[in-house]
Amino acid sequence: MATSTVENYLKHILLLSEGGDALVPMGLLAESLDVVPGTVTTMVKSLADGGLVHHRPRQGVRLTESGSRLALGVLRKHRLVETFLVNVLKMDWSAVHAEAEQLEHAISNDVLDRLDALLGHPAVDPHGDPIPSRQGKISSQVYATLATCSMAKPLRVVRVTEQSPEFLQFAEQNGLLPGAVIRITDRSLTAGLVTLKRNGAKLLLALSLAAAGRILVEPAPQRA
Amino acid sequence: MATSTVENYLKHILLLSEGGDALVPMGLLAESLDVVPGTVTTMVKSLADGGLVHHRPRQGVRLTESGSRLALGVLRKHRLVETFLVNVLKMDWSAVHAEAEQLEHAISNDVLDRLDALLGHPAVDPHGDPIPSRQGKISSQVYATLATCSMAKPLRVVRVTEQSPEFLQFAEQNGLLPGAVIRITDRSLTAGLVTLKRNGAKLLLALSLAAAGRILVEPAPQRA
DNA sequence: GGCTTTACTTTGATTAGTCAAAATAAAACT
DNA sequence: AGTTTTATTTTGACTAATCAAAGTAAAGCC
Numbered sequence: 001m002a003t004s005t006v007e008n009y010l011k012h013i014l015l016l017s018e019g020g021d022a023l024v025p026m027g028l029l030a031e032s033l034d035v036v037p038g039t040v041t042t043m044v045k046s047l048a049d050g051g052l053v054h055h056r057p058r059q060g061v062r063l064t065e066s067g068s069r070l071a072l073g074v075l076r077k078h079r080l081v082e083t084f085l086v087n088v089l090k091m092d093w094s095a096v097h098a099e100a101e102q103l104e105h106a107i108s109n110d111v112l113d114r115l116d117a118l119l120g121h122p123a124v125d126p127h128g129d130p131i132p133s134r135q136g137k138i139s140s141q142v143y144a145t146l147a148t149c150s151m152a153k154p155l156r157v158v159r160v161t162e163q164s165p166e167f168l169q170f171a172e173q174n175g176l177l178p179g180a181v182i183r184i185t186d187r188s189l190t191a192g193l194v195t196l197k198r199n200g201a202k203l204l205l206a207l208s209l210a211a212a213g214r215i216l217v218e219p220a221p222q223r224a
Numbered sequence: 225m226a227t228s229t230v231e232n233y234l235k236h237i238l239l240l241s242e243g244g245d246a247l248v249p250m251g252l253l254a255e256s257l258d259v260v261p262g263t264v265t266t267m268v269k270s271l272a273d274g275g276l277v278h279h280r281p282r283q284g285v286r287l288t289e290s291g292s293r294l295a296l297g298v299l300r301k302h303r304l305v306e307t308f309l310v311n312v313l314k315m316d317w318s319a320v321h322a323e324a325e326q327l328e329h330a331i332s333n334d335v336l337d338r339l340d341a342l343l344g345h346p347a348v349d350p351h352g353d354p355i356p357s358r359q360g361k362i363s364s365q366v367y368a369t370l371a372t373c374s375m376a377k378p379l380r381v382v383r384v385t386e387q388s389p390e391f392l393q394f395a396e397q398n399g400l401l402p403g404a405v406i407r408i409t410d411r412s413l414t415a416g417l418v419t420l421k422r423n424g425a426k427l428l429l430a431l432s433l434a435a436a437g438r439i440l441v442e443p444a445p446q447r448a
Numbered sequence: 449g450g451c452t453t454t455a456c457t458t459t460g461a462t463t464a465g466t467c468a469a470a471a472t473a474a475a476a477c478t
Numbered sequence: 479a480g481t482t483t484t485a486t487t488t489t490g491a492c493t494a495a496t497c498a499a500a501g502t503a504a505a506g507c508c
Binding site for chain 3: 263266267270281
């Protein structure tokens with residue numbers, strides 16, 4: 001079995017490569033894992049020895065087939081555990097990320113499959129992130145964000161791509177959970193602001209463009 | 225936070241000291257943890273530096289107050305996780321010990337408390353072992369075993385003090401789960417055999433004395 | 449094209465946990 | 479009491495993962 005350190009490296013590489021097979025720069029990986037760059041270099045070389053990644057020196061790192069399989073397995077554990085913590089144990093969705101970071105390395109595939117069944121084989125976790133299938137497939141639909149979408153039509157929040165409890169709490173308090181239907185009332189690139197109105201809410205809500213870019217949306221069906 | 229190695233040492237010391245504050249010999253601890261004795265000596269000295277155990281050189285080791293608190297916490301996690309795996313995820317009780325060994329080090333107290341509530345604050349795990357309370361109290365009732373109990377009256381199995389999947393499967397197949405009511409028909413010290421009959425079963429069942437000593441019983445109420 | 453900045457790699461050291469094997473203390477036999 | 483056995487401790491070495499700091503390659507910039 002891979003150590004949880006190895007599992008973490010693979011998971012971060014997967015997340016940083018955005019589904020594609022682009023090279024992940026070493027520095028980015030170091031920052032993401034919160035270790036110094038030298039550490040990443042040594043670890044990546046040993047992962048490469050183990051056939052889990054390809055290392056292009058001075059350029060970056062990319063998952064191999066078997067590294068990718070492993071990384072998707074870890075991600076599946078992470079997201080199913082998060083779903084369990086929120087749906088069954090009723091935990092705050094802003095708190096479950098840290099818990100899942102630990103549990104994803106301790107849970108067996110047997111337990112995972114039972115959890116999956118208990119939850120009804122969910123396709124996305126509470127943040128709206130897609131859960132890889134047991135076969136390692138991940139539905140990688142490309143969504144627009146509040147910063148990039150068209151402004152005309154009503155939108156439904158599908159996903160919040162940010163893990164920090166502060167941001168998630170902010171999102172929750174303002175009703176920006178996956179499923180919420182909203183409408184953009186204004187977007188100013190110069191001010192760096194997006195203003196929107198939630199269905200059923202009285203007040204307008206202003207968001208920085210940076211924050212808006214973390215919220216993925218799809219067109220909401222007209223007048224449900 | 226204590227590493228999972230530290231947690232394991234403390235848990236094993238707790239289990240080997242049988243609730244009392246007897247000194248646990250280093251060799252026994254080494255065997256129980258499946259490491260060589262030299263490793264235990266070094267680790268125990270560092271645990272002693274951390275104030276978690278008292279080390280009497282060449283004699284053994286004993287938990288301090290704070291070591292005991294930590295160990296009971298780990299044991300609580302272990303047994304609640306086992307209960308969850310059996311009661312909620314419907315896993316085989318003979319398989320859950322190994323799973324819980326991993327999960328006990330990864331689960332937070334917050335998650336644990338929610339699990340505890342979900343399960344209805346159980347007092348014992350599926351093997352009949354008592355679950356320490358959140359305050360670290362453990363109901364340490366002393367039970368007789370099939371090897372030591374009186375033979376006259378009907379008995380109820382309360383606990384199976386053995387973790388190996390083989391033994392647990394054997395027990396399960398022969399209906400010796402906690403709660404089962406049985407009656408001893410014969411016990412021969414010379415042959416090393418105990419023979420018994422389960423309520424509702426047709427056949428007699430023979431057990432070695434060693435195996436019988438792993439099964440704790442209490443007097444069953446007469447004709448329920 | 450040469451200088452500077454930035455990103456990455458190397459080197460040497462550290463910590464946690466482990467083993468193998470030699471050394472020692474205590475207990476157990478004659 | 480002296481010797482043997484057994485349990486424990488010490489010593490030296492190893493692996494995984496890390497950091498600090500020095501070294502190097504590649505881009506970017508006059």
